[in-house]
Each structure stands twice: as C-alpha cells, then as structure tokens.
Amino acid sequence: MLRVMSEKELAQKSVEYRKKILKYIYQAKAGHTGGSLSCIDILNVLYNHTMNVGPDSFESRDRDRYIQSKGHTVEALYVVLASRGFFPESDLETLCKYQSHYIGHPTRKVHGVEQNTGALGHGLSLSVGTAIAGKLDKRDYRVFTVLGDGELPEGSNWEAALSASHYKLDNLCAILDKNTLQISGPTSAVCNTDPVDEKFEAFGWAVRHVDGHNIGELVAAFEALPFEKDKPSLIIAHTVKGKGVSYMENQLKWHHGVPDKQQYADAIQELDELEETLA
Amino acid sequence: MQEIVDATIENIAVTQRANLEVFSGTLQHLAQADRDIIVVTSDSRGSGKLVPFGQKFPEQIIEVGIAEQNLVGVAAGLASTGKKVFAVSPACFLTARALEQIKNDVAYSDNPVKLIGISAGVSYGALGSTHHSLHDFAVLRTINNLIVVAPADNFETEQAILLAAETDMPVYIRFGKKQMPLLSDDEKTFEFGKGRIVREGADITIVGTGETVAPALRAAEKLEREHNISAAVVSMHTIKPLDYDLLQNIATSGQPIITVEEHSVYGGLGEACASFLIQHNFHNRFKIMGIPDEYTVTGSQTEIFNHYGISEGGIAAAALGLVG
Numbered sequence: 001m002l003r004v005m006s007e008k009e010l011a012q013k014s015v016e017y018r019k020k021i022l023k024y025i026y027q028a029k030a031g032h033t034g035g036s037l038s039c040i041d042i043l044n045v046l047y048n049h050t051m052n053v054g055p056d057s058f059e060s061r062d063r064d065r066y067i068q069s070k071g072h073t074v075e076a077l078y079v080v081l082a083s084r085g086f087f088p089e090s091d092l093e094t095l096c097k098y099q100s101h102y103i104g105h106p107t108r109k110v111h112g113v114e115q116n117t118g119a120l121g122h123g124l125s126l127s128v129g130t131a132i133a134g135k136l137d138k139r140d141y142r143v144f145t146v147l148g149d150g151e152l153p154e155g156s157n158w159e160a161a162l163s164a165s166h167y168k169l170d171n172l173c174a175i176l177d178k179n180t181l182q183i184s185g186p187t188s189a190v191c192n193t194d195p196v197d198e199k200f201e202a203f204g205w206a207v208r209h210v211d212g213h214n215i216g217e218l219v220a221a222f223e224a225l226p227f228e229k230d231k232p233s234l235i236i237a238h239t240v241k242g243k244g245v246s247y248m249e250n251q252l253k254w255h256h257g258v259p260d261k262q263q264y265a266d267a268i269q270e271l272d273e274l275e276e277t278l279a
Numbered sequence: 280m281q282e283i284v285d286a287t288i289e290n291i292a293v294t295q296r297a298n299l300e301v302f303s304g305t306l307q308h309l310a311q312a313d314r315d316i317i318v319v320t321s322d323s324r325g326s327g328k329l330v331p332f333g334q335k336f337p338e339q340i341i342e343v344g345i346a347e348q349n350l351v352g353v354a355a356g357l358a359s360t361g362k363k364v365f366a367v368s369p370a371c372f373l374t375a376r377a378l379e380q381i382k383n384d385v386a387y388s389d390n391p392v393k394l395i396g397i398s399a400g401v402s403y404g405a406l407g408s409t410h411h412s413l414h415d416f417a418v419l420r421t422i423n424n425l426i427v428v429a430p431a432d433n434f435e436t437e438q439a440i441l442l443a444a445e446t447d448m449p450v451y452i453r454f455g456k457k458q459m460p461l462l463s464d465d466e467k468t469f470e471f472g473k474g475r476i477v478r479e480g481a482d483i484t485i486v487g488t489g490e491t492v493a494p495a496l497r498a499a500e501k502l503e504r505e506h507n508i509s510a511a512v513v514s515m516h517t518i519k520p521l522d523y524d525l526l527q528n529i530a531t532s533g534q535p536i537i538t539v540e541e542h543s544v545y546g547g548l549g550e551a552c553a554s555f556l557i558q559h560n561f562h563n564r565f566k567i568m569g570i571p572d573e574y575t576v577t578g579s580q581t582e583i584f585n586h587y588g589i590s591e592g593g594i595a596a597a598a599l600g601l602v603g
Contacts, residue, residue, distance in 0.1 A: 061360065108388060115359065116388040119379055125349045126384060129356020132341060136317075137360070156380075159349035167341075 005048045008278070010215045013083070014044050015275045018244045019268055020079040020089075026264045028095040030104060034241035034254040035073035038179040039146055041213050042237055043080045046144055050222040055086045058112060064141050065130050067115045069123020070148035070177060071105040072256075077113070078102060086112030121154025123147065124174060128163050131172040131232075142225070146175045150182030152193045158203070161232075165204025170226035173233045174205075177212065179241040183255050200234045212237025245270060295461055298436040298454035298490075299397055303328035305440040306365060310336045316444065317341060317362045321350040327367045327397050347372045351380035355390040363393070363444050370396025370412035370453045371403070378418060385449045386424045393443040396453035399429070400489065400541030401570070404579040412453065413570050416518050417546025419451055426450040426471050427518040429489030429541075432462045435516050438469035446471070455490050455541075457580060462492055462514060474522040480511030483535045483602050486526075488515045488548050490580075491539040491568075491589055498594035506595075508602055521551050530556055535564035535601035539589055544569040564601045568594065 005013065017040050025031030043066075047053075051064040068077055075095070082089040087110065094100035101109040105118030115126050127145040134141050151157065164172055176196065180187050188194065197207045206227035210217040218237070227233045241255070242248030245267040248257075259267060310316040310332065318324075319341045324333050333340045341357070343349045347368055354366035366373070373396050374381065385392045396415060403410035419427045426448055430436040436454055443450040450471075463477040477492065478499050487495035492514045499510035513529070515522065515538075529536060536556075538549035549567030556563065568589060576586045584590055588597065 067356075115355075115390075116383060119383050121348075122352055122380065122384055125352020125380070126356040126359070128349070129353035129358075130360055131356075132353065133357045133360035133362055136338060136362075156348040156352065159343070159346035160352065162346070163343050163349055163353060166344075 007215045007219060010044055010048055010219070012275065012278050013048060014041050014215070015244070015271050015278065017044055017076070017079050017083070019271050021075045022245070022259065022264060022267050024079070024092045024095050025075055026259055027093065028097070029258050030096045031075045031258065032072040032256045033258065034181070034248060034251070035070065035148065035177070035179065036076040037243045037245065037248065038212070038239040038241045039070070039073050039177040040076045041215060041218060042146060042175050042177065043076050045215060045218040045222060047080045047084050049219055051144065052141070054084055055111065058086070062139055062141050065114050065127070065143045067123045067127050067130070067143065067145045068106050068117055069145050070120070070151060071117035074104060074106050077106060078110070081110070081112040084112070120148070120151035121156040124157050124160035124164070127172055127174070128160050128167070128169060131164070131169040132167055134171050135167065135169065140171075142171045142173060144173050144175065146177055149176060149178045149180060149187045149193065149196070150190070152196065153191045161200065161203045161205065164232040168230040169232045170228070170230050173225055173235065175235045175237055177239050178236055179239040181241045181250065181252055181255065185252065197236055204231060205234045206231040207234045207236060209236045209238065212239035213243055244274070295433055295458055297456045297458050298430060298433060299328050299456045301433045301436040302395065302440055302454065303332060305437045307332050307335060309441070309444050310339050313363065314339065315361065315363050317357055317364045319343065319350055319354045319357065319364060319366045321345055321347050321368045321372070323368050323397065326369065327395070329367065347376040348380050351377040351392070351394070352384050354392045355380070355384035355388060358390040358392045365393045365395050367395040367397060369403075369410065370399035370415055371410050374412055374415040374419060374451070381419070381425070382422050386422045389424060389449070391447050391449050394449070394451040396451060398456050399453035400455060401575065401580050401583045402455035402457065404583060405577050407577070408575055411575060413543040413575070415451070415453060416540070416542050416548065420519050420546065420551065424449060425519070428452045428471060428516055429518060430454055430516050431487070431489055431492035431514040432459045434461060435469060435475070435514065439516070442469070442471060453489065455580065457490065459490065460493055462496060472517045472520040472522055474513045474515040474517070474525045476511060477514050478510070478512040480509040482509045483537065483598050484511040484513060484529045485537045485539060485594060485598065486513045486515050486548070486552065487539040488518060489541055491541050494584065494590050495539050495594055497591040498598065501591055501595045502598055506599065508598065510598060515548060518548055518551065521555065523555055526552060526555055527559065530559070530561035530563050533563065537566045537568060537594065537597055537601065539568040539594060541589070542569050544571055566597055566601060568597060
C-alpha cells in the first residue's frame, strides 16, 4: 500500500529525484534533461500521493493508470518508478546502453510502465480508451496522462479530447506540463496553442491552472478531482524547463542537453544546498 | 464457442454472403456470449454492417467519429484493460491515417487489438484511389507483432474473426463487401499462417489471397476445361506470417507459380513469396499479378480486376504463358 507522503516529504523527494535524473542522464550521456526536470514534481505527487498503484498492485484491474504522452522525458518516470520499488534503481545504470530495456522512451518491458510511448500525440487516446473501459466495467480507477505543450499541435490530441468529453470521462485527468519551450524555440513561436485553457473548455473539459512546481498546489488539484462531474479534467501545470538547476532553467539547449563533468558537479551542488534547506 | 461456430457455418452453407456480413454476424454471436467484446468505430457502423450490433449491444460499441488515429489509440487503451477490441474502419483510412497508432499503440505496445479493414483493396471501385487500400499488406508486413489476414470466403472470414477474438496478438483482417462464393468443401481446418489448398493440380499453382482466390479458382477450372492443364489453387489468407512450409512444398514440385492479390504488385503477397523462393534457391517460373504501379483505372471492383487481368481469363492467360 502507498504511504501518502506529507508535502514536506514530497518536496524533499523532488530534490532527490532531480539529482537522480541528472545522475543517470550524465552517466548515459543521453536524455531529455529540461523536460524531465519540468515534469518531475507532477510525477512525484502522482506516484507518492495521488495514485493507487504500486509494484504489488500493478496487475490489479482496479489500479490507477499513468500514461506518459510526452514519452521523451522518460528519465523522470524511471527514477520515480525505481523509488517506488518497481525495479532496482541500479537497473538505471544501463540506461540507453546496448541491450538494455531502459530505452529513451517508456516501454512496457520496464515494470510499472503502462504503455509504450515516444511518438507524440498518442497518450491521450490511449488514456481515453483506458478510461472508457473503467466506465464500462464500473471500476473506480482513474487514468492520468502528462502531455507536453510542444506536442499539442498533434491533431490526435484534439480527436482524443473530443472523445473524452463525449464519453463524460471524469475518471480521466490530463496534466499539461506547460514549460513553454520546445526543441526549436518557444512554443508560442513554433505553433501557439494559447489560450489552451479556453480551447479545452470549449472541448468540454474542466480546467485548472497550478504552479507545476508547487507541491501544495499539485496535491490540492489532484485531491479536487474530478473538477466537474461528467467532465474530463485538465490541470495546466505552469512549469520551468530545467527547473532546479539555475543554469538550465528556461534554456533551450537543455531540451536534450547533457551536462559535462563540471556542469554535473555544479548542478548537484546546487541541489544539495536546496536539500539542506528542506531538511 | 462450439455452438456459435456450428450455427454460423450452417448459415453459410445456405447462402453465400459478403465477407463483411459474415464478419458482423460472427461478431454479434461473440458479443452475445462475451461482454468483453467491444467494437470501436469511426462513423463506420453503417459501412461495417454494424447497425444491428449497435442496437443489440449498445454498451459494447464505442463510436469516436471520423477520427481514425483516435480510433486505434482508444482501441489500444481498451485492449490494455483486457477487452477484446475490434477496431473497424475502411481499410484505406485505417492503415494509412492511423498507421503510426497501429505501429506504436497496437503492435509495439502489444495491445491485442483486432484491426478490421472493411471495403479493402478496390472494393470502393469508382470512388477512386483515396478509398483504395493497395498498400496495406506492404506497410503492415514490416511491422513486428502483427498478424495480417485476407480471408477469401465466408468460411475463412468467420474463422478468422473467431480466432482473432481468442488470440492475444494484434491482428489485421481485411475483406471486401461483395458476395463471395464458397471455395471449398473443406471447412474443417483454418489457422493463421497456414494456407489452404482449395484445388489440387499438377501443372501449375495459383496462390491467391482474399477476393482474388475466387477468380483464381475459375481460371483453374477454365485451364482444365479448355487446355487440359491441371492447376492447383491456394488461398494464402495469411500474408504474415506467410506459410513457408506450403510454399516450399509447391516450389519443390517444380511447378510454375502465379500469385494474385488485390494489392499493389509491390510489397504484398507476391513479393513476400518471391523473397522466400529466391533466398531458398528455388527458380520456378514465377509471376506476380496485382494492381500495377500506376493511377488505378476507374471502374467497379470487378471492372478494375478485369482491367488488370485479375479474372478468369486474365489469370488463365498468365498461366498459359508460364506452363510448357
């Protein structure tokens, strides 16, 4: 059973996760650093507070499901799953190595991963299907998916958004990791999707905004689900790409930049100092 | 299950229907007995003959509207929970518009969705190339973890649907909407990956798939009648995994081989067979019949078949060119 963490414990956990994300990306010399750091607080709260799922209940048909639509930030998912005991953390030493199951996008070969993702614009449809099944079977599990703001122009998202409201999927919660940067520039400059709240509301969703790095706000939003009966919920999490490492924050080069030895040391030192303030 | 199979086979013996109708009838039988049978449609319940299904089992049909990518993604999500999901859409849209969802959400993620491509090949005839699926074998053959099936007659269609419902692998099944004759009295054996010999013959083998097996059979009868040539006919209903054992047996006999498919001559049954034969040092005379690489002629399915020689006369003429 999940021991629900306090907000203080969750805040400490987030720092620990950030250090581990950096460690394994540094070791693998590959990974999506900025986006993993922007969505890690969301995953932390989902897996350590909100969702009814763990390694022992993963086969249960009643478990809550998490499907990561922005599959490229898999490092965030891996460190959280390892910490929840889905697999030994030492497995991550093989990240992106020859013949490893721990590839650069979520795969069901890794215990705890619900769906193989990586191509963008797939997670929401998968989540809708999973949520419809829950309604058909009258099971009370919930389905969570994290979307990237850069993937929203994929038309399949909007097809899925229509189905979610058509089927009144109030057991579905999408979290938009709105870090406002994508690989070739600011999301607003590449293909502006704002006002994204109004768009989803027009598609029949109930929408809330949170600071995606504020544990208390995330906890409160998840506890308030569903925001409206018979409507799917969207949490727009305002986040910072590269959050927690000052020289990475809001810097495009850290989309999939890998720190060198000195940069890695600097980042860990900054996070160590933050950790001390939370102790 | 046995009861369902028997009841439907009896119907087939009385009247030959379109494979599409057999599909929808079989699915109703399945759904009656198993509430986990779910159909997902993209405004395709009419063209999929699924209106009665929707009326009888309203909680077992999910409509996503004209949105094929979502169709397949939603189907994969449903299948991940243990549902036995049939995603039904015209083959042309299902296997092109939603190809990435088939590749990733179904095959790669191992969600055992049954992808049903209706009105496949050139079934839509004069509606034109937007509505033709002459690429589906080629693209789906290259995707790991997917069975690709084109049943020829009512028996094969029913068996394919029943087997698909029970298998834990993703399956793609495509068929047309024209009434199909029963090809053989041998209604006992059907399994994915095992071709059916629907006519024995000593001089040449015609390997068809889907709705081309019927003209292949008529061509074989014409060859016997008019030229005293004994032609075998195989229904190679499973494009992948291909029945290499059967192919090897045919090739070992030294007979010429003709393949016939309602598909581009590129990348389908013919090239799959050719690849096997050449890599196993068989040098039988060999011909691939199908739709050539050109803007497809306008016409009904039958007219298009006739235009490209996928007909009694066309296949017989091709056989005469290879024999003797």
